[in-house]
Amino acid sequence: MASIWTLQFQPISLQPSIWVSKRQTHLNFVKLRPEFRFISSSIKQLNRKFVLGANSGSPSDPDEPAVKTQTITVAVKDQLSKLHGTINSFPPLVFVMNRYGGSNLAIGLCIAIALLVIAVRVYAVRKLRHRTPGSVADLVRRGQLRSDRRGISRPLKYEDPFNNPMVKVGKSNSTVEMCGKVYRLAPVTLTEEQQAIHQKRRSRAYQWKRPTVFLKEGESVPADVDPDTIQWIPANHPFATTANDIDEDLAQNNVYQKHGVPFRIKAEHEAMQRKLEALQGGQKLNNLMIDPRNAKDFERPFKEHPGSREQVEQSSFNNQTSDSMPPTSDPAPISDESNSSSEETQKL
């Protein structure tokens, strides 16, 4: 019994925020977590149980169990009062929440925390977007996207090279601090009169006319040509010549062409097209030609006539002699074509 009681006492001796092991499951309040609403009711049950437990002790010593129960109840009551006191010291919110159930409280807490985390995250992401380069706002700034479509109301900001934060202009506006060095602003002293003087000097010193006539070294200067407009080209110039072989009108048209196939490509295509057509036309003609060796197959049988027979014999002899003669150009394709034609006729 003492052992039972000690077991039962153990949870009582713990602090109110109790995490009870699964072994101590006899008492209601030790099953529960810090759900203190059950403590007051369970304390009464505990008193009864202890009383009952104490009463179920051995009857051999009638006085001892009674004494024991009394001491036990007193101890329990002390502990419980202590526990009760600690519970009362908690904020009242705990008790208010206890009214609506522990599980609902947990769920509500979780939802609130999740919402808070989401809000913080959204705020942080928005801030990051504004800080990191390469956002859509950069596309708008560069002119790739129209700002009015996107509803961006902020005006476009141009980076001003005259207002760079690296450059610190002094209070008197005559000194500039930049990259650890100090500079003094010195005004430009060139006047318009001085500029005009320089222009006159140069016009006297450098008298030059744009060349319009280009001659090779050794060529004679044509008459009625201003010698200042002649440019002499050395013979070994890498990419200049005086010969005008280029069709300038064609070149100009090529430059101004906006649509379609470029001229040279088109010309090449057309040339290839013509060549293909010519080749195809040549093949057809060759297909139409009849092989004289096979002509006999197509001849109608003649009525026997002594004159006609002689003519036939002569023609056959002539054919034989022509066949025995050396072949002319491209014999192979002709013979191939004739064979193919003969095969076709045989098939037919």
Added chain:
Amino acid sequence: MLSVHNPFPTTPKPSLNLNSSTQPFSSTFKPHFPNTLKPPKPHKPHFTTRTQSLLQYNRKPQLAGETPRVVVITSGKGGVGKTTTTANVGLSLARLGFSVVAIDADVGLRNLDLLLGLENRVNYTVVEVLNGDCRLDQALVRDKRWSNFELLCISKPRSKLPIGFGGKALVWLVDALKSRQEGSPDFIIIDCPAGIDAGFITAITPANEAVLVTTPDITSLRDADRVTGLLECDGIRDIKMIVNRVRTDMIKGDDMMSVLDVQEMLGLSLLGVIPEDSEVIRSTNRGYPLVLNKPPTLAGLAFEQAAWRLVEQDSMQAVMMEEEPKKRGFFSFFGG
């Protein structure tokens, strides 16, 4: 280099006559008004110094002049930074929202595509267009980083061309670009080859204005002066100067001519002053013009400012001279 703008616009107001170049503004200035007109309210000066920084952020530069503006970038001397200037100024203009076509007019040596990182995308050149192997729109290479920037190369021809033919061809090209379906580009920038030979004559043929790139050394200045003379003889009057590869420390030590000395020698308006920057070489290696770097480098910033002035047909009114940094006192440690 940072430039400081004169606060007054270059176009004078009808009632006030301001010399915006050198005359200091005085509070005692009295304008003359016709008797029939009511005098305007007196303009109260808000400053006393000649120069003042002008904040112009949150606005696009206003395009001046007729479009397309055909600008040739030349120098005379080789290696001063023409192609770098073309690439960076061209991309800066594209970033500012203007449509740009850059033409590499160097027939024998093609470099602009390398600087822009577009060398693998150049399939057709102007020579193929002239021969009829492709159309003009097929020869234009559109930059994927900025779709309003296009590149056109004039490659070395397979056969020799008549020497006067190149100039005509460029004029046809500019004309064809003006009349294309997408609309005329705002800027046509021509990268001129070095020298004053046939390539130079070809490149300057269709141009209306010129940007002369020079470095603060005597050899470059002599060539630049000659080129300026030739440009003026050919009828190009709007010539502005970019001084490249400026070393302020050497200028401070009197080892290099200052920008004002250069201007005094050439007598040209300043479009920009570009400091020496090792990032130029790195950007060439990457094929990524340095105006696209973030954060921008000093040279990139200077190129952007030069592009801004090019758009508005403005020029620099002040230059920066390096000085010794101020010696801070004991109390500067505490923020004083």
